[in-house]
Structure formats: C-alpha cells, structure tokens
Amino acid sequence: MIFLTFIYIIVEALLATFFFKFGFKYLSHFHTLGENAQGKQWNEALQIYERTTGDNSMLILLFSVFAIAACILFIWILVLLIRNIKQILKLEKEGKHIPTFKEILLELLDSKFHITLLAAPMTTLVLFTVLPIVFMILIAFTNFDANHQPPGELFTWTGLTNVIDIFLGNSTKTHTFFGILGWTFVWAILATFTNYIFGMLLAMMINHKLVKCKKLWRTLFMISVAIPQFVSLLLISRALEPAGAINLALMKIGLINAPLPFLTNPTLARVCVVVINMWIGIPYTMMTFTGVLLNIPEDLYESAQIDGATAFQRFTNITLPYMIFVTAPATITTFVTNINNFNVIYLLTGGGPFGLDYYQAGKTDLLVTWLYKLTVDKHDYALASTIGIFIFMIASTLSIAVYNRTGSVKKEDMFQ
C-alpha cells in the first residue's frame, strides 16, 4: 500500500505539470475565449506585412476542457491518496497486516476485477467521446460560425442566443427546425414500422412449413446486406435520376413518356427514401424475426392445438404477442437509430429537393443530416451543436425510459 501511495503521488505530479505547463495558458483565456485576433503588422526592415500569432478560440476551448478534466482527475486521485494514507495509519495503529503491492494487484484480478476491465475502455471513452462531446456542448453557447473562424477571427460566449434563435425566433431557422423535426418523426415512424411489418411477414413466409429451401431464400435476401450501404445507395440514387436506369426502364416499357421526378418532387422524394429504406432494412429485420420465430416454445403451439385453436387464432394469440413482446426493446432502438439515419437520406437525396423556405436544408433532410451539412459544408458549428444537443435529448430520453422499463433490464438475472 505504501508503494501504491508513491504511484498516486507520481500521477499527481504529472497531472500538475500538465496543468501548469500546458493547460493553464489556455484555461486563463477560458472566460473570453481569446482577446487578440490574428493580425498583420508592417515589418519596416523587410518591407512586408507579417502575420502576428493571435489567440485561437477553438484551441483555447478544447484544451481548457482537457485542463478541467485534468483538474477533476487530480482531485479524484487526491481523495484516493488521502483515503489510502488514512487506511495505512489505521491499520498500523490496530497492528494489522498492511496489504503488500502484490496483494493489491491480485485483488484487482478478483474482487476489484471490474476496475481492471473497465480501465482501458473508460479511458478511450473519456478521451474520444466524453471530452469531445463536452466541447461540442460548450460550442452551442458561442458564436462559432462561418464568420468567426479561428485563427483569423475569434469567437466568444453568446449565452443562449442560439437556442433562442432556433426555438423561439421567427426566422427561417425556426421554420426550418420545426419543419425538419416533423419530417424526422414521420420518417422514423414510417421507416421503423414498414421494416418491422414487412420484415416480420417475410420471415414468417420463409419459415412457413410449405416453403422449401429456407436457407437459400434467406441467403438471397442477405446478399444485399453485404454490399456496403454507401455503394448500393449511391447506385440507386443514380438510377433514380431523370437520366437514370429506372426512368429509362419505365420509358422503354412504355409506362411513362417523360422521366419521373423521383428525387426532385418533395412528396415523391419522401416516398422514395421510405421505399428504398425498406430495401436496406428488411433483410436485417427478417433475420431478427427468423431467430425469434425459431425460439418460440413449441409446447405453446401444442397445447393450443389440443384446445382446437385454428391457424389464425394460433397466430394472433401466440406468434404475434410473443414476437411483439420479444422485439419491443429492439424496435425502440431501431426507432432511435432511424431518427439518426444518416446514410439513407444523405446518400440518396442529399436532403433535397431544396427550397428557399429552409435554411441550408432540403425537404427530405433529417435533423442529423442538416446538422452534418451545417458542420461540414457551412462551418456553422454553434447552430449545429445546438441541434445536436436537442437530438441527443430526444434520443436519450426515449432510450433511457425504454431500457429501464423493459423486462430485460428488470429481470436481467432471470436466466442466471
């Protein structure tokens, strides 16, 4: 335990060095996010303008977050350190055996095994997920947009301006936000339930006792899954264009005279994304339901047969309730995934068709694709972060509510 104390002290020293050598100079500008913009200064000797290095708001914010994290870690280890020393003193006073370093290590493989196992995953999680998310949440309260790009221009804290702009303003942004929000929900509901219902029907059809070569059918449907989504979606999107293969085929057959505006008519484009999403998603739901169907206890059917239930009654009273019950959590997960279904929308329509009434968005854009465009194309980070936080709030509320309510969490020890 004495050795452990030394390790703690060394870590504390390292953290303190990191903080004062590196973190502090950023953290000291945290309240303003930088005062001196990058400027130009006339160099008399060389007869040229020279760039003077100014502050960089983004780096200040990013490294301040890291510095604060280091502080928290420092305090946490300090607590551990004090607790450790107290325990040593107590054990010494009582004349008990003080655990050796080796015994502590062995403990980490048994009664404290969770610490060993979680150490690596949690470290990567904090570095690559938690701290970046904290950074992005803070961005929502600044004016970091295309006009405030460091190092050329600085950005600063603006409080709740972005939130008010989106939710309460009368601007196009508010109009866009609520328009897209509505479509996101319509889309998520349609996408989830079309896949659910048709995937279930397909699985039941393949599993029907009269159908032969079940494995072959399943494999045929699964082949489409193996093609990377961005490839199949890009192909389909090209095929749906006015000069694309689908219009060509329809005109060749003589069904239509002029190309159909699959991706340029708002309603048609929305129908298209839902239909194409069925092509993408049904093989997955088919596989899920196949597994579920095979797991329905056989004796349920036998006793129903004895009671004289018809095939239809067996379906409505056994198969359907069982499947709905078992897949309920998975369905909610799918719903949340669909709210954030980036690929289908972005690759198929790119959010279009575009109208003038929306701010940087099209009629099939979901919140998540709008967010992507705002970040990557428009560098409107502050607005994007605000939307991101909102998406996150919907998604997390839904999933937390569902996960803690489903049987699988309440009765997690059921099978054990």
Next chain:
Amino acid sequence: MSNRNKKISILMHTVLAILSVLWLIPVFWLVLSSFRKEKGAYTSTLWPKAFTFDNYVKLFTDTRLFNFPKWFCNTLFVAVCSCIITTILTLMVAYVYSRLRFKSRKALMNISLVLGMFPGFMSMIAIYHFMKSIGLDQTLLALILVYSGGAALNYYIAKGFFDTIPISLDEAARLDGASRHVIFWKIILPNSKPIVVNTAINAFIAPWVDFIFVSVIMKDNYDKYTVAKGLFTMVDKANIFEYYTSFCAAAVLVSIPIVLLFIKLQKYYVSGVTAGASKG
C-alpha cells in the same frame, strides 16, 4: 399434399421469387456496370453494349490518382486492428456489467447508453484537433483509435448474451478457487463464441463502410484513404464520368470478402442478433 396446400405453396414461392429478384436487381446492376465498356454513370441502353475486364485491371494498374490497392491495404490494416481492440474492449465491458456488481454499475450503464445517442460526427472537429495536437492527424493509427474508442458504448448485445450463461457455472468455478479473472477467460469467453464472432464481424465491417471520419481525419491525403472514402471520391462530380465503372468494379471487389464472411458466419450472426433482440 392437398390441393389447397399446393396452391398456397406455389403462391408463396412465386412471391418469394419476385421479392428476391427485387432485392438482387441492384446487386446485379452493380456487377453488370463493373464489366461495362461504355463509360459514365448514365447510359442510353439498359444492357451494356460491350463488356470488358479493363475496369478491374485499371484499378490495379492505373494508380496515379486513385491508388486502390493502397486503400485496400489501409482498410484491411485498420479493420484488423480495430476489430481486435474493439472486440476485446466490448467483451470486457459487457462482462463487467453482466457479472460484477459494484456501486456505480447502474449509473455507468445508463451513461454509456446515453453517450451512444450523440451523433458521432458532432465530436469529430474536437477529435481532429485533439489528434492534431498529439501529432496523429492523417495517420491510420488515429482511425483505429476513433473506431475502437467508443467500444465501451456497444456493450448491450454482448451483455444480453452473457446474462443467459448460467451463473451456476461461475459459482462452481469460484468454489474451486478460481478468481474472476480466470472465470472470464476460462468460462465466459469459451461459452460465448456466437457473440464474439458477432462483435468481431461488426467491428471488422465498420472501417469498410465509414467515409465520414476518414474525410475528417485524412482531409485530402488520398494515399491514406480507406476504400469507402476513396470510392466516394471516385464518384464526386469531377470524376464520375471517367471513374463510374471503376467505382462499380472496386465496389464488387470490396463486397466479395464481406459476402463470403456473411455466408460463412451466418449462423453466428443470427444467434448474435437474436441474443440482442430477445434480451434488448
């Protein structure tokens, strides 16, 4: 077989045949385009006028602008590394949540769940600058870190599976004096082949299909691209006419290993999916 049953059977087989054709048309279209001699994304005829192997050959010989073999090796390297790391991390986390009881367990599970709901690319500028500050921008290592960094968030399918392994096995081992460390390696993992395979497949496939993080981390360094981002570049507005058929050829080449993997490991994949489905 009664007459009625025969009719139903024929009807169902017909429906299945029509549906599977619908599902296979895009796949067929992809293969067809990859052998097409005529360039460009749009053609005046549905059936190609002439066939050629050149699209495939060009991928490996003409590497001046788009170095497909290099992309392929990059992706394979990243996929193998992140597959190993992700699988180990995910299984460790799942085991902890399933078997070990400690104070902050429930809170950690909920926090992990919630963090997974954040749109991934929201954090990408932060990650890019973080990587840059530690000198890792435009490296494959950065990609591996990004793909396996969130492994702790995807624990629930594996946890659901571990929950179904009888705890009496653990108890018997503990009576024999095995530590939790030994139980994890000697009892839980050997009994979890389906979920190990399932986790590994998912982790292996992710780098083949992601193009967002690659574009953020690699910027315009074509040589460090993975196939997904590379293929994406092939069909942007400037290149689509010249490279569309090569794009199809490359897509076929990328799909073949994934198809084989799927068919070979289908059994495990299904049991993985259902373990997740039935247990949430």
